[in-house]
Amino acid sequence: MKNIFIIILTYMLFVPAIPFAQEQNKLLQLVEKENNKQKKADLLQELSSYYILKPGEEKSDMDSAKVYLQQAEKICREIAYHKGEGNNYLLFAGAYREGGDRVTGKKYAQKAIDCLTKYNEYSLLGEAYMEMACYYDQYEGEMEEKIATTAKGIEAFKRAKNYKRAAEANKVYGEYFFLINKYDRALEELKKSLSLYKKAGAKDLQGIYDIIGQAYVITGNTEEGIKYGLLALKTAEEQGDRSMQLCTINNRLGLTFDSLNENDKALKYFEDALVLAKENNDANAVYFVTNNIASILVLKNKVKEALKLEEDALRNYKATDIGAIVGLNSSIFYTYMYSKEFDKAKKYLDKIMELKVKHDFAEEEIFRINHLASNYYFSVKDFNKTAQLVEENRFLAKKMNVVPSWRIYYIWKYRVDSARGNYKNALIAHQEYKRFDDSISSVNKSEQIAQLQVQYETEKKDQDIKLKQQNIELLTQESDLQKSRAEDARILRNLTFIGIIVLLIILGLLYRNYRNKQKANSKLEEQQIVINDKNHALEHLLNEKEWLLKEIHHRVKNNLQIVMSLLNTQSAYLKDKSALTAIRDSQHRVHSMSLIHQKLYQSEDMTSIPMPAYITDLTEYLKDSFDTSNIHFDLTIEHVDFDVSIAVPLGLILNEAITNSIKYGFPEKEEGVISIKLIQNTEDTFMLYIRDNGVGLPDDYAIKKENSLGLNLIKGLTEDLDGSLNLYNDNGVVIEITFINKTFK
The missing domain is CATH 3.30.565.10 (Histidine kinase-like ATPase, C-terminal domain)
Known part of the structure; x- marks a missing residue:
């Protein structure tokens, strides 16, 4: 199973570009010394942005930011500094939003828009519109407002000739259209973003090239997708980029070539991606890319090479993403299954089943794990265990209620019942499998309709022949009733034709309703697949966010431990008892804070x-x-x-x-x-x-x-x-x- 470990939508929220503040103490000194009121207001706003953008969302930081903004607001009104007044509203909005008060933040964002519009301060107006876009939630049916507000921000940036910010906003604007499945419009806006980046003189365009390339692949234009993917690769190399972004570009190119069955080209890009994942020490990416490479090596019958690669990754890297861990163990399992080394495959299957018990997987993932286990137990002829897993998947398929899951369940039900000699149930399962097979189902139903039509036409002709024979016999037997009999035959014939026409109309209406229902079902299935894909992407983002938060707490704890070690080292050189006591007291205080962060990263609830x-x-x-x-x-x-x-x-x-x-x-x-x-x-x-x-x-x-x-x-x-x-x-x-x-x- 191939893995795309970085998704196309790089920004789900556009954060306004408030410039990072200078060092806090230096700014405070500058504020004290500055006599020019306009410059002093600017410095106070910069000082407030220091607290707004400071890592974390501490109430004390937001309160400090608001205090400095209140001082700046007073100066701006006193000297009629309208640009500063609008920027003040914008910063107030950011402070309230960061502090969790989105209602008040939105009010200040609107004040900023009104003020900056009035005085034609277009660059800041663009920032105000992007701030306002943050308050519309795509999951609450506010996507139209979010898109419209972002478009206003782009226009404001353009009017200010701030093309770099316009490009960044346009990139996010294009990604919003992906979220509502308007792929052509999304591509159009991403290309506009690229033009704006070029107009701004940007050189590091590999990110936007990569997104455009992936967009083309999603919309089915693989040729253009490869063109932009290669352009992203070339640009990254020219810029000396060796980050995980280049790893993602190589992995995506590999997946694209793999989908075209060009295995040699795919393998080259996967191998380059693996080198970069190892350089950046990203264990999760190492697992994902190793899985992709191993799949191709097995297809090339290079089983030993695939196993060595997979086991080296498992031994030398410790991934934290549970999806990556299950993926690599599944890859090793399938490699051993391919080489019919069932005992070794069982070892990795047991690991996967252990993870299944320990972790709260989504129903789709449990279904896939059971499917994987069914392969093993069926191969070793343990049909009872296989039947148990297939039955568990029946309940999961019922919950998910999607056609692909039912198709997999019934084909396994057919295999198990056939192997156990229960041919009656096997036949029923195979019939159900056929019912869920769209293409076969369509052909079978078309054949049935054709057979009914032939049968109807044959019966109609037989009926006509019988009527004619009856008329001939009546004419020869009773000449005196010839006219009345002929009239009866004519009436009967007319009624028959009318009945045939009515029956054909009914059949036509039934067939049209059947086709409409098929189309509607097909659309619903496609929409369900898209929803499932988006759910998987969101689940991946959530897992990644939790992993990053734990890593932050872990690193903070380690840094505090380093501070304690430094204090301990310093105490070794102190002879003054009071100084030594002060050092040790500080060590205890630092340790009390270090314990907090240790508990956070060791806990499932990191709040x-x-x-x-x-x-x-x-x-x-x-x-x-x-x-x-x-x-x-x-x-x-x-x-x-x-x-x-x-x-x-x-x-x-x-x-x-x-x-x-x-x-x-x-x-x-x-x-x-x-x-x-x-x-x-x-x-x-x-x-x-x-x-x-x-x-x-x-x-x-x-x-x-x-x-x-x-x-x-x-x-x-x-x-x-x-x-x-x-x-x-x-x-x-x-x-x-x-x-x-x-x-x-």
Whole structure:
């Protein structure tokens, strides 16, 4: 089975091109020094864009962006700076959209359009229209509005002679037409995008060439598809591009030549794609391309070469995409099946079946896996197991209710019943298979209609002959009744002709209705196939997004571990005890944040942290970091998951409080207890409770006057949680923090 691992629609959402800001501190200095009000407004807007485009969608970042935009807005109105005013609205829209408030964001986008239209600021107007297009959802029946708004953005960019942005917008515009199956229009718009790129002087055109080539292949014009694919390849090589984009171009060319049965050419491009996938260390792509190469090698009867390639990929690369893993194992399975090494094939079949049990596959994928397993068990003559898999596919075919699945089910049902000697059921299954075979079905029905027509004509002629014979006999026997008999025959003949005409009309209407029904069914099947293809593409995008998000959290965790290692290395060179203590305290704080990201990438739900596991791990880490043999830890943690914005402050608060209790609560190393509780008071209100039975706070201790780093951190983090802090003595130090979880699930 061939694999296309990168789809044609590269952008499902066009994000307006707000320029990336300079380094934050430098911008703040420039804002302070700038006396020209217009330039100061521009710098404030650039500073806000820094927070809007900053990785992540933190509420604090969006709030900071809005503060700077409010200052810029005041200046713009004061000096009647209309371009700045329109850009301010545009940036406000982006800030609200990034913060999740799409309703307010859309209102600001419309304000930007109105302002920039009034003052003929066309380049920014184009950005405002592209921002507005972001608010129309193609899955909510708003595709017409999305397309129309994007078209306005393109025209605005053209009027501003900003041809590069016009080209980028036109590219997305063309892709929207693919989504609504208007392929000719999509090609037309993609070519307009190419012209605009050239007009803008762009050199790296391989991406747009590749998309146009793939569009031609989809619409059936393979020759033009290959032409643009080769042009994409040539352009990428001229630009020195060795990225995954070039890997995709080679893989697509290989698939196109493979569809034309030009295996040698296909193999060359697949091999080039594999080299690039390995250069970029993309394990998923290595699996997909290896599968494609192995399919051709098996066709060439190069089974050993195919097996070596497949097993090398499996051994040397660890893919994360479950589709890629199943695909490569299936490829190795089929290679061994082709060489009739059934025992070795079984090993890879078992891996696939194990993945089937562990993962929540779509019905189509389970159907394919069962089909694959049926091949093995039928080949080794285990007809009972084959029958079990075929029966499971019957339920899946019933759920999916598409013709290809029913056809596969019935042909396997026929094979199994035939092998088991159940010829009656085998015959019924074969008849059902024929019923779902469109072309054979059409021929059979045409033959049946022709037979009925011949039979009808024969019966009609026999009837005419009988009538004539009867008339002749009547004429010879009764001459006196000749006229009346002739009149009766004439009437009877007329009635017969009328009946024949009526019957022919009825048959014609029935046949026309039958043909219309066939056409309608055919169209519905084609539409279902297109829907299924789009569902597969969306599933692939979702899997890819989840993989990328896990990779980000993993890398953040690794970076924080590096920071801890650097702090640890630095501490080795410090002799000052207070400096060493500060370094170690920082290590503990960094570790508390590192645990957050570790939990995120290890969890299936990457949006929240299970607090019992997190607090337990953090406590264990702090116990191991100090001599706590004299201290017992008592944990009572509510079973609740918190968002990262809640978990990080709580982790840092716990780190500070537990560290202080360990270090200062038991100075004589007496036996002690540190209690930690996270309790849910109401539906969305929680209390974090940390206490020890140590020496407690001094009698003259005043929390408001205290200026230690640890306490300031606790106070500041409590404010970040919009919570309240209560610190007091009760046979030891007690810290109570009450807060509201706005993201409570």
